Amino acid sequence: MKADREGGCANDELAWPRASAGHLAPEWVDSFAAVPRALFLSDLIWAHDMPTGRSVPVSRDVDPVGWQRAAEANVPIVTQWDDGQHAGTSPGTVPTSSASMPSVVAGMLRDLDVREGMRVLEVGTGTGWNAGLLAHRLGGDQVVSVEIDAAVTERARTALTRAGLDPEVVHGDGARGWPKGAPYDRVIITAGVRTVPLDWLQQVRPGGAILTPWGTHYSDQDALLRLTVREDGSAAGPFLRMVEFMKLRNQRLDWNRFREHVPQFPGDADVSRTRLTLAELGDRYDTLRFVMGLRVPDCAHVVNQPDTGTAKAWFFDLLSRSWAAVVFRDGEPEPTVYQSGPRRLWDEVESAHRWWTACGSPDLTRFGLTVGRDGQRAWLDDPGNSWPV
Structure with a gap:
């Protein structure tokens, strides 16, 4: 395997x-x-x-x-x-x-x-x-x-x-x-x-x-x-x-579960703008994207980039039908944000990015995990500084 x-x-x-x-x-x-x-x-x-x-x-x-x-x-x-x-x-x-x-x-x-x-x-x-x-x-x-x-x-x-x-x-x-x-x-x-x-x-x-x-x-x-x-x-x-x-x-993610999240785009989603760039969401293999997963739990994330000028980042809640999408276009200084459902996923992503930056952009090796009957908790530097994931 x-x-x-x-x-x-x-x-x-x-x-x-x-x-x-x-x-x-x-x-x-x-x-x-x-x-x-x-x-x-x-x-x-x-x-x-x-x-x-x-x-x-x-x-x-x-x-x-x-x-x-x-x-x-x-x-x-x-x-x-x-x-x-x-x-x-x-x-x-x-x-x-x-x-x-x-x-x-x-x-x-x-x-x-x-x-x-x-x-x-x-x-x-x-x-x-x-x-x-x-x-x-x-x-x-x-x-x-x-x-x-x-x-x-x-x-x-x-x-x-x-x-x-x-x-x-x-x-x-x-x-x-x-x-x-x-x-x-x-x-x-x-x-x-x-x-x-x-x-x-x-x-x-x-x-x-x-x-x-x-x-x-x-x-x-x-x-x-x-x-x-x-x-x-x-x-x-x-x-x-x-x-x-x-x-x-038995722990694979079934992407078909999100088919009903967005029956029509953008539908009734709230629309806003962001200053975060696509690059600031982290590369496929770097620490930042991994840490975003630690700080935004129960969320699936994927980027669709059909051409070199446009990309759309999707965020799906695993526990409800909340979703968010951010459209990045070349030459557009503030990408367009769409959010739907009770959970404001993009707001959480922005908050996670601010937290990581405020902590000095810590490397992966400063993070850890605690596992027990009460679930899984990630931490930075010390198990006492933990949160559920």
């Missing part, structure tokens, strides 16, 4: 492992050498081309040299489209399983901070490569990996057996963890989540850690979050860096 973005390139100059500097910890060198990613890839893969953003099909039967080059490159590789409903060599609509960039895998295993004797739960087996690395380092009896897709599960089991590795691979809903194997010292999630399930917290020893990509429905962004489980069963920890993963299947 993995996909992510953290730099890299499809050409040989940045091929793995030459791109591993700063990612691969010394204690993982032997495992990465003994358990190459190529062992876990099918004959047909779709390698991500960084310059164009396209997924390029590569067949081992047709182009064995190109296939091997892609397998060893520091790029993510899609291994399934559309929850397995896609057929053929061309890319499908939505990537739903993949092999992550080696640098991302190495960085996450470094941050997981496992030691011999620890027991680890992985949510999202995918190809099985990450589980194989963990099993090589810790022993198969110390690793449990859960995968929701039956076909993906079987392929991973086959690949692990072929590689001589034997972690426990379970076909099930990873959002529920795997209580039969608990308690765990570490839990690592290889899919983006929007809500940290309490089941994960309950299956980790106090002092243990959960490492997961986390974000809000405001955008597709994820930030790597490292939570430490407390004696009272809650957990808290900082965001480490931006990543981007396929979302946990």
Whole structure:
């Protein structure tokens, strides 16, 4: 279930492992050498081309040299489209399983901070490569990996057996963890989540850690979050860096739910102006857009830019039919704002931007999350400075 973005390139100059500097910890060198990613890839893969953003099909039967080059490159590789409903060599609509960039895998295993004797739960087996690395380092009896897709599960089991590795691979809903194997010292999630399930917290020893990509429905962004489980069963920890993963299947955002929000545009929406520019809403991969999601909860955001001269930013409330839209046109000093419904979403966005600026435009690593029975709370610098998300 993995996909992510953290730099890299499809050409040989940045091929793995030459791109591993700063990612691969010394204690993982032997495992990465003994358990190459190529062992876990099918004959047909779709390698991500960084310059164009396209997924390029590569067949081992047709182009064995190109296939091997892609397998060893520091790029993510899609291994399934559309929850397995896609057929053929061309890319499908939505990537739903993949092999992550080696640098991302190495960085996450470094941050997981496992030691011999620890027991680890992985949510999202995918190809099985990450589980194989963990099993090589810790022993198969110390690793449990859960995968929701039956076909993906079987392929991973086959690949692990072929590689001589034997972690426990379970076909099930990873959002529920795997209580039969608990308690765990570490839990690592290889899919983006929007809500940290309490089941994960309950299956980790106090002092243990959960490492997961986390974000809000405001955008597709994820930030790597490292939570430490407390004696009272809650957990808290900082965001480490931006990543981007396929979302946990039962937490995906269904955009069709907003079809009834705007039956006719602009309808009876209130009209105003703003001085904020499109650039000030944040780029796809920067901290600002992520923080906007923390400060404007239960809101989905998307930008439509049909041509170079006009863009429309949409904001939809997840709990009501409130919506907002801002139309940005080249040469127009104050974009036009439309807001409808009891929740003034654009007012909240402007307020969030003012707050971030007043705080000195803090970097991602100054933020964190606390999770407990009372929900999720984001914070700046200290868990005491928190608010619900």
